Amino acid sequence: MMSKRSYWMLLGVVLIVLIPLIRGGEFGGADGQAADLVEAREGFAPIFEPIWEPPSGEIESLFFSLQAALGALIVGYAIGRARGRRQALDEAARRPSA
Numbered sequence: 823m824m825s826k827r828s829y830w831m832l833l834g835v836v837l838i839v840l841i842p843l844i845r846g847g848e849f850g851g852a853d854g855q856a857a858d859l860v861e862a863r864e865g866f867a868p869i870f871e872p873i874w875e876p877p878s879g880e881i882e883s884l885f886f887s888l889q890a891a892l893g894a895l896i897v898g899y900a901i902g903r904a905r906g907r908r909q910a911l912d913e914a915a916r917r918p919s920a
Contacts, residue, residue, distance in 0.1 A: 824832075841847075860866060876882040 876885065
């Protein structure tokens with residue numbers, strides 16, 4: 823059963839998500855704002871051009887999601903492996919030595 827604290831935390835998360843959506847908030851992102859500021863400067867010239875640009879924003883989002891999933895997989899694997907190694911060492915320490 824959830825405690826009062828859990829209910830309050832859940833309510834807080836729901837409010838954090840819903841309030842910007844109800845108010846018509848725009849989720850632009852800080853990197854887009856920074857790029858706009860840099861490009862607005864006088865004398866700005868890009869160092870290089872992209873080799874390939876995705877045909878649509880959906881494809882770009884797909885690649886971003888795949889990159890995030892791959893990163894999460896690698897981090898999860900590393901954490902799981904470290905935990906398994908620690909458990910194996912703890913079990914070995916608990917076994918009586920012969």
